[in-house]
Amino acid sequence: MRTRPLKVALLGCGVVGSEVARIMTTHADDLAARIGAPVELAGVAVRRPDKVREGIDPALVTTDATALVERGDLDVVIEVIGGIEPARTLITTAFAHGASVVSANKALLAKDGPALHASAAGHGRDLYYEAAVAGAIPLLRPLRESLAGDQVHRVLGIVNGTTNFILDKMDATGAGYQEALDEATALGYAEADPTADVEGFDAAAKAAILAGIAFHSRVRLDDVHREGMTEVTAADFASARAMGCTIKLLAICERGADGRGVSARVHPAMLPLSHPLASVREAYNAVFVESEAAGRLMFYGPGAGGTPTASAVLGDLVAVCRNRLAGATGPGESAYAGLTVSGMGEVVTRYHISLDVADKPGVLAQVATVFAEQGVSIDTVRQQGRGDGSGEASLVVVTHRAADAALSSTVEALRKLDTVRGVASIMRVEGE
Numbered sequence: 183m184r185t186r187p188l189k190v191a192l193l194g195c196g197v198v199g200s201e202v203a204r205i206m207t208t209h210a211d212d213l214a215a216r217i218g219a220p221v222e223l224a225g226v227a228v229r230r231p232d233k234v235r236e237g238i239d240p241a242l243v244t245t246d247a248t249a250l251v252e253r254g255d256l257d258v259v260i261e262v263i264g265g266i267e268p269a270r271t272l273i274t275t276a277f278a279h280g281a282s283v284v285s286a287n288k289a290l291l292a293k294d295g296p297a298l299h300a301s302a303a304g305h306g307r308d309l310y311y312e313a314a315v316a317g318a319i320p321l322l323r324p325l326r327e328s329l330a331g332d333q334v335h336r337v338l339g340i341v342n343g344t345t346n347f348i349l350d351k352m353d354a355t356g357a358g359y360q361e362a363l364d365e366a367t368a369l370g371y372a373e374a375d376p377t378a379d380v381e382g383f384d385a386a387a388k389a390a391i392l393a394g395i396a397f398h399s400r401v402r403l404d405d406v407h408r409e410g411m412t413e414v415t416a417a418d419f420a421s422a423r424a425m426g427c428t429i430k431l432l433a434i435c436e437r438g439a440d441g442r443g444v445s446a447r448v449h450p451a452m453l454p455l456s457h458p459l460a461s462v463r464e465a466y467n468a469v470f471v472e473s474e475a476a477g478r479l480m481f482y483g484p485g486a487g488g489t490p491t492a493s494a495v496l497g498d499l500v501a502v503c504r505n506r507l508a509g510a511t512g513p514g515e516s517a518y519a520g521l522t523v524s525g526m527g528e529v530v531t532r533y534h535i536s537l538d539v540a541d542k543p544g545v546l547a548q549v550a551t552v553f554a555e556q557g558v559s560i561d562t563v564r565q566q567g568r569g570d571g572s573g574e575a576s577l578v579v580v581t582h583r584a585a586d587a588a589l590s591s592t593v594e595a596l597r598k599l600d601t602v603r604g605v606a607s608i609m610r611v612e613g614e
């Protein structure tokens with residue numbers, strides 16, 4: 183084993199960074215044996231230098247992250263600051279000064295992945311970011327390496343623990359969205375401002391990264407269709423249960439039917455209870471991959487938290503250090519397929535539509551005609567009078583697979599019918 187240590191700088195020492203530093207120290211011998219050389223923590227950049235950081239030598243702590251990455255003697259820089267800047271500039275500066283980079287930054291990778299990969303390749307360095315998608319779950323490396331000989335058709339994932347916790351509570355207890363969110367906040371599963379999670383921004387960033395890797399194409403964050411889960415109601419769960427389904431916020435990346443285009447989207451969807459993802463409870467994450475040769479694979483585990491996320495960061499650190507010692511680099515960006523990203527209108531799936539309609543003869547036929555005119559085939563219809571003297575009924579229509587654009591035109595036409603008092607909910611049905 184080489185005795186001269188590999189020098190590692192840690193940018194950020196918060197929830198994830200502090201655990202990376204702790205495990206690097208407590209398992210130093212194991213890491214050295216697995217890498218083939220010891221690793222030395224050469225500096226730790228933070229915002230608040232006076233904060234007490236257990237197990238970190240205060241002499242290593244600096245607020246000047248730029249000077250740290252410009253030292254020129256670093257082998258690896260671990261970026262766990264988060265956000266776009268200064269993380270982006272620090273990463274490219276690290277490459278320019280000869281270091282490889284491990285990052286957990288989904289926001290940055292989803293926004294600027296191609297430019298960062300180009301910078302890494304230009305300097306002959308590695309850029310690894312397993313922790314950016316689904317925390318501890320080994321996912322990017324399996325997609326990039328283990329499935330490199332296969333053709334992935336679809337990636338279906340629960341990639342946000344906060345929203346899965348909220349939806350699971352709603353399902354299990356009959357709670358409404360706000361009540362379940364309050365519980366998630368009280369238990370520390372939701373941030374004070376939960377927007378990034380509940381509006382699907384976090385999952386959309388992960389979907390962009392997943393789709394790019396799975397389909398060897400560039401998928402930008404703006405290419406991902408995003409709908410949050412704040413409108414999901416207890417009534418939606420009741421409807422889902424009646425169909426033998428639950429509701430999950432899913433990140434879905436798939437090849438189009440013609441095999442040329444790909445799509446990436448995040449939205450709540452009904453999922454049959456028989457689907458493996460339906461059993462993913464609380465704040466766990468899971469990703470279901472369908473590929474030509476391997477068939478159906480499921481990756482499951484903790485999608486966040488300091489220690490689980492540090493596991494993924496350290497796995498990358500070992501891989502990058504091994505490459506370094508071998509004088510090689512690991513796989514970089516693979517975008518050779520150049521598949522175009524389809525708009526949401528072209529996505530084909532099934533739909534569950536709840537309508538409030540006048541409770542009188544002929545309404546069902548009128549509604550069915552609108553679906554037929556738009557080329558959307560109906561699978562089942564369930565009508566239930568309210569029995570409250572309002573003269574209204576609930577009509578639940580489940581369609582066969584249809585293009586999203588056709589469904590949108592159908593809903594537009596339904597809204598124009600006098601007998602349709604309102605469209606109570608529209609939800610896609612996935613995983614069948």
Ligand SMILES: NC(=O)c1ccc[n+]([C@@H]2O[C@H](COP(=O)([O-])OP(=O)(O)OC[C@H]3O[C@@H](n4cnc5c(N)ncnc54)[C@H](OP(=O)(O)O)[C@@H]3O)[C@@H](O)[C@H]2O)c1
Nearest residue numbers: 194195196197198227228229230262263264286287486487
């Ligand atoms: N937390 C998770 O469960 C999780 C899971 C997967 C991925 N990630 C990703 O991991 C990254 C870090 O997340 P986190 O939860 O560890 O964040 P965090 O707890 O907020 O920690 C951020 C760290 O960055 C430091 N920092 C902020 N601005 C800085 C600057 N300009 N220069 C130097 N240091 C700066 C902070 O310093 P102070 O300590 O002085 O404030 C802090 O140590 C993010 O990209 C996040 O998306 C997190």
